[in-house]
Amino acid sequence: MDLENVSCPICLKKFDNLQALNAHLDVEHGFNDNEDSLGSNDSRLANGKPKKADPNDNKVQKLKRSHWERLQKGKSRCHACGRTLSNDIGATNCRKCGKLYCRRHLPNMIKLDLSAQYDPKHGKWYNSCHDCFVKRPGYNDYGEAIDLTREFFKVRSIKKEDKNLRLLQLENRFVRLVNGLISIYKKYNGSIIYNLKMNSEMSKLERTVTPWREDRSVLLCNVCSEPFGLLLRKHHCRLCGMIVCDDANMNCSNRINIACLVSAASDLPFEYDAQKDGLLDVPLSIRLCSHCISMIFVGRKFSKDVEMPLSGIFAKYESMQNIFKVIDSLLPVFEDSLNKLKVETTNDPKKAPDAKSLNELARVRNKLLGSFNLYSTLTRQLISVEPRNQIEKQLQNSIKIASAAYINEKILPLKSLPAILNPESQKTNNNGRKDEPEVKKLSQLMIENLTIKEVKELRQELMVLKEQCYLIESTIQDYKKQRRLEEIVTLNKNLEELRSRIHAVQSKLGDNGFN
Amino acid sequence: MLQFKLVLLGDSSVGKSSIVHRFVKDTFDELRESTIGAAFLSQSITIHPNDGNGAKDVVIKFEIWDTAGQERYKSLAPMYYRNANAALVVYDITQEDSLQKARNWVDELKNKVGDDDLVIYLLGNKVDLCQDMPGSETIPELNEGEDDEQKVRAISTEEAKQYAQEQGLLFREVSAKTGDGIKEIFQEIGEKLYDSKKDEILSKQNRQINGGNNGQVDIHLQRPSTNDPTSCCS
Numbered sequence: 103m104d105l106e107n108v109s110c111p112i113c114l115k116k117f118d119n120l121q122a123l124n125a126h127l128d129v130e131h132g133f134n135d136n137e138d139s140l141g142s143n144d145s146r147l148a149n150g151k152p153k154k155a156d157p158n159d160n161k162v163q164k165l166k167r168s169h170w171e172r173l174q175k176g177k178s179r180c181h182a183c184g185r186t187l188s189n190d191i192g193a194t195n196c197r198k199c200g201k202l203y204c205r206r207h208l209p210n211m212i213k214l215d216l217s218a219q220y221d222p223k224h225g226k227w228y229n230s231c232h233d234c235f236v237k238r239p240g241y242n243d244y245g246e247a248i249d250l251t252r253e254f255f256k257v258r259s260i261k262k263e264d265k266n267l268r269l270l271q272l273e274n275r276f277v278r279l280v281n282g283l284i285s286i287y288k289k290y291n292g293s294i295i296y297n298l299k300m301n302s303e304m305s306k307l308e309r310t311v312t313p314w315r316e317d318r319s320v321l322l323c324n325v326c327s328e329p330f331g332l333l334l335r336k337h338h339c340r341l342c343g344m345i346v347c348d349d350a351n352m353n354c355s356n357r358i359n360i361a362c363l364v365s366a367a368s369d370l371p372f373e374y375d376a377q378k379d380g381l382l383d384v385p386l387s388i389r390l391c392s393h394c395i396s397m398i399f400v401g402r403k404f405s406k407d408v409e410m411p412l413s414g415i416f417a418k419y420e421s422m423q424n425i426f427k428v429i430d431s432l433l434p435v436f437e438d439s440l441n442k443l444k445v446e447t448t449n450d451p452k453k454a455p456d457a458k459s460l461n462e463l464a465r466v467r468n469k470l471l472g473s474f475n476l477y478s479t480l481t482r483q484l485i486s487v488e489p490r491n492q493i494e495k496q497l498q499n500s501i502k503i504a505s506a507a508y509i510n511e512k513i514l515p516l517k518s519l520p521a522i523l524n525p526e527s528q529k530t531n532n533n534g535r536k537d538e539p540e541v542k543k544l545s546q547l548m549i550e551n552l553t554i555k556e557v558k559e560l561r562q563e564l565m566v567l568k569e570q571c572y573l574i575e576s577t578i579q580d581y582k583k584q585r586r587l588e589e590i591v592t593l594n595k596n597l598e599e600l601r602s603r604i605h606a607v608q609s610k611l612g613d614n615g616f617n
Numbered sequence: 618m619l620q621f622k623l624v625l626l627g628d629s630s631v632g633k634s635s636i637v638h639r640f641v642k643d644t645f646d647e648l649r650e651s652t653i654g655a656a657f658l659s660q661s662i663t664i665h666p667n668d669g670n671g672a673k674d675v676v677i678k679f680e681i682w683d684t685a686g687q688e689r690y691k692s693l694a695p696m697y698y699r700n701a702n703a704a705l706v707v708y709d710i711t712q713e714d715s716l717q718k719a720r721n722w723v724d725e726l727k728n729k730v731g732d733d734d735l736v737i738y739l740l741g742n743k744v745d746l747c748q749d750m751p752g753s754e755t756i757p758e759l760n761e762g763e764d765d766e767q768k769v770r771a772i773s774t775e776e777a778k779q780y781a782q783e784q785g786l787l788f789r790e791v792s793a794k795t796g797d798g799i800k801e802i803f804q805e806i807g808e809k810l811y812d813s814k815k816d817e818i819l820s821k822q823n824r825q826i827n828g829g830n831n832g833q834v835d836i837h838l839q840r841p842s843t844n845d846p847t848s849c850c851s
Binding site: 569570586593600 | 653654655656657659680689690692693696
């Protein structure tokens with residue numbers, strides 16, 4: 103901590119040293135220990151030492167009391183907790199607003215002048231209630247805030263610039279190395295001295311691109327810090343010149359085919375193109391340490407991946423997120439209007455909720471249910487996508503769990519609404535018969551276990567079944583007249599079947615059928 | 618007498634009811650109203666089995682359930698195709714979609730019923746609209762207002778035939794209007810069903826004859842009760 107440059111924790115004024123700050127605290131903020139400047143609510147204290155010390159000022163120092171609330175025994179209550187004030191819990195006026203509080207709810211102290219107004223400069227410390235404390239000018243809940251973003255960016259930009267320079271250097275070396283290697287290869291490819299010349303020319307080029315570290319000076323791998331030995335041989339990274347090992351498990355360095363490298367960083371200004379110049383056939387590879395690989399290629403791969411269209415589960419997940427947003431914005435609206443309606447009906451049971459708001463409520467609910475359906479369908483589709491690897495499988499599992507939890511959490515209140523509303527409807531029914539249909543309508547809109555769509559389908563089926571039942575009955579009548587008794591047996595069987603089916607559908611629909 | 622349950626399925630207005638009426642009453646109504654729910658009709662035919670067993674004629678009675686093709690009546694269909702002995706899946710050769718609908722019906726039948734006992738017959742109806750009859754130029758003049766006469770074939774015989782072969786269905790193109798091929802369908806179904814149930818029927822017959830009840834021969838085909846509450850579709 104820089105003691106030369108201290109600032110006041112209260113007003114942030116700067117001081118050269120601690121003594122100056124101490125003096126400032128004593129004078130400006132009244133922290134002087136010797137002088138009892140803390141105004142006290144305690145009458146014993148007020149009558150005590152300060153009075154004796156300044157008997158002359160006594161008259162002047164008296165705080166305004168005319169606005170204080172009178173204490174009425176057994177009647178006055180604490181304005182914060184509502185308890186009846188007594189000696190046990192204390193009874194004190196807030197010095198600023200004059201309201202009565204119990205001992206516990208007068209925790210704060212603010213500076214007041216003699217007319218009980220807030221005066222941070224010349225006032226003295228008095229007890230105040232939380233309201234007055236919070237309402238005083240200049241108060242904020244979080245204390246003073248200092249914006250250090252600019253400083254942070256300054257430091258950060260220096261770091262970033264360093265990194266960019268380093269990357270540029272590596273990229274330049276990389277381009278030079280690749281260009282050089284390929285031209286050497288083209289020069290000697292097919293000639294007799296290929297084997298003789300290639301290696302020496304190549305290592306010469308590699309050393310001009312970057313100076314190689316002295317073999318003897320390095321004992322540990324630059325990446326994994328394993329000591330070199332007979333089994334762990336030393337290798338040079340061709341870009342940074344550092345000495346690294348070739349451990350297959352650690353991946354400290356790798357020989358990578360030149361064509362792969364060129365196509366992975368195709369934005370760099372190579373003289374050759376991976377495809378055009380037939381680099382795929384060039385049997386050259388470059389050893390790179392993992393640091394250099396990540397420096398040059400990770401960023402490129404990332405931006406390439408980002409540009410690629412989302413595939414499989416990711417596309418599905420994105421649309422799931424969109425639905426999720428819709429639900430998140432709709433749900434509070436629905437809950438609000440429902441609560442409003444409920445409060446209205448409980449406050450005034452005679453008054454029936456008007457049809458307009460009911461319709462609106464039902465509309466929002468439908469929309470919500472539709473969104474939930476879509477959400478769960480998407481989840482199912484996402485799960486059914488064949489995972490390409492282990493990670494996707496894990497992702498699928500987690501999404502499945504999260505989505506199931508989400509739906510369960512959100513849809514339960516949606517479906518249990520009628521349970522909340524039903525007792526109310528019974529209550530209102532007892533009070534007055536005439537609003538029964540309206541309440542019933544409300545509970546009907548909140549169909550219990552079935553979605554609107556299911557109910558529609560079931561109703562349709564019921565209608566069809568009833569129609570058919572009627573048809574068969576009339577056919578039976580006709581056949582009876584014609585004395586075609588054999589057919590009547592068949593028809594009766596069918597009629598029975600129809601009736602049992604009607605019964606099944608009706609019991610499924612419950613109250614939502616036709617009445 | 619043998620009794621078989623037969624059901625007609627297919628898209629709306631492909632001519633299911635017309636086929637049934639042609640078969641049962643031998644009439645044709647140009648302006649037939651669309652069927653509501655499922656209509657019940659019955660008709661008997663006689664087949665001449667030549668299995669060397671005395672060549673006795675057999676009377677077969679069809680209980681025909683003519684279902685409505687409209688989408689809203691779709692929920693009724695399972696009740697009628699369940700326990701059916703034969704299903705006629707009808708499409709309209711001038712309506713491309715109707716074959717697709719027919720395929721859906723065939724799939725549903727195979728999934729829900731299983732095709733061991735069920736005879737499925739694929740029928741392309743309305744061949745009269747596409748026949749190159751001599752003097753056909755006069756017909757459009759006579760029925761100038763009607764669209765039907767200008768329609769062209771949308772589904773080739775080969776296409777449907779190939780599909781029927783793949784699925785192991787009986788196949789025929791018919792016309793309910795002219796009655797072309799209608800009788801043959803039911804004859805064919807009757808023979809096929811008789812063949813598949815022959816052993817069962819004969820053994821029963823023999824038992825009854827041996828049992829001394831020579832006066833009347835009463836044969837009931839064993840069909841599972843349609844009221845079984847444990848069955849899957851009830």
